[in-house]
Amino acid sequence: MKFTYTAKGMEVTDSLKARVEKKLGKTERYFRDEPEATVRFRQQKGGQNIVEVTMAVGGIILRAEECTNDMYLSIDHAVDKIESQIRRHRTKLDKRVRPDAIEAEDVAPAVEEANYDVVRVKKFAVKPMSVEDAAAQMEMIGHTFFLFMNSETDTMCVLYRRNDGSYGLLEPEM
Numbered sequence: 001m002k003f004t005y006t007a008k009g010m011e012v013t014d015s016l017k018a019r020v021e022k023k024l025g026k027t028e029r030y031f032r033d034e035p036e037a038t039v040r041f042r043q044q045k046g047g048q049n050i051v052e053v054t055m056a057v058g059g060i061i062l063r064a065e066e067c068t069n070d071m072y073l074s075i076d077h078a079v080d081k082i083e084s085q086i087r088r089h090r091t092k093l094d095k096r097v098r099p100d101a102i103e104a105e106d107v108a109p110a111v112e113e114a115n116y117d118v119v120r121v122k123k124f125a126v127k128p129m130s131v132e133d134a135a136a137q138m139e140m141i142g143h144t145f146f147l148f149m150n151s152e153t154d155t156m157c158v159l160y161r162r163n164d165g166s167y168g169l170l171e172p173e174m
Contacts, residue, residue, distance in 0.1 A: 001028055002036045009043040016041065019072055023079040024053070030086050033058045041071065053078045062086065063141045089140050126156070134159045135167060 003021060005012045020039050028035065035057035042050040051074040052065040064081035066074045128151035129137070138146035138159055145160040150171070158170040 001025060001034060004036070004038045005041070006038070007041040010041060012041055016071060016075070019075050020053075020079075023075060024055075024082070027055070027079075027083060027086060030090070031057045043071075049074050051075050051078045053082055055082060061137070061141050085140055085142075089136065128154070131157075131159065131169060 001021075001024060003017070003024075005017060005020075020037075024037050035055050038054045038056075040050075040052040040054075042052075044050065047069050048067050049069065049071040050065065050067045051071065053063065055062045062082050062085050064078040064085070066077040066081065068074045068077065126147070126149045128149045130151055134146050134148040134150075134157075137148075138144075138161075145158055147156065147158050149155070150157045153171065155172055155174070157172075160168050160170070162168050
């Protein structure tokens, strides 16, 4: 497994790296290809320690974020969430999401525009997929919306989770 570490407001120690590699190393048995893991550590005022784990393998992205007073506990909880996502979506991953459905997201540095405060820019390859594949991918990354190219209509669409738990689809009219 390939690991990438970033930190804000702190240093990543060897013991933190060892804990992450030990815990996430156990998830390798679920994948055929070698996974890539990006781990972000943040320390906030008030003693909150945030760990964000993003795993990309075979075009599938899994993400978990945890915030506690102890960095090691945050790591444990984030890895538990990743394992839970893997178990929950294992059948969906095997049957519904094609390996080329979406590629890992590349995060660009923060960009500032005229009157807007853009904090983060994400770029990712958009490949055609069905609405069902987009819903499965959205659930795996834990977001409330997902931008994708609809393979049935060949248009860019946004799938989103509504407040009542159902899904909505935004399709442009040409």
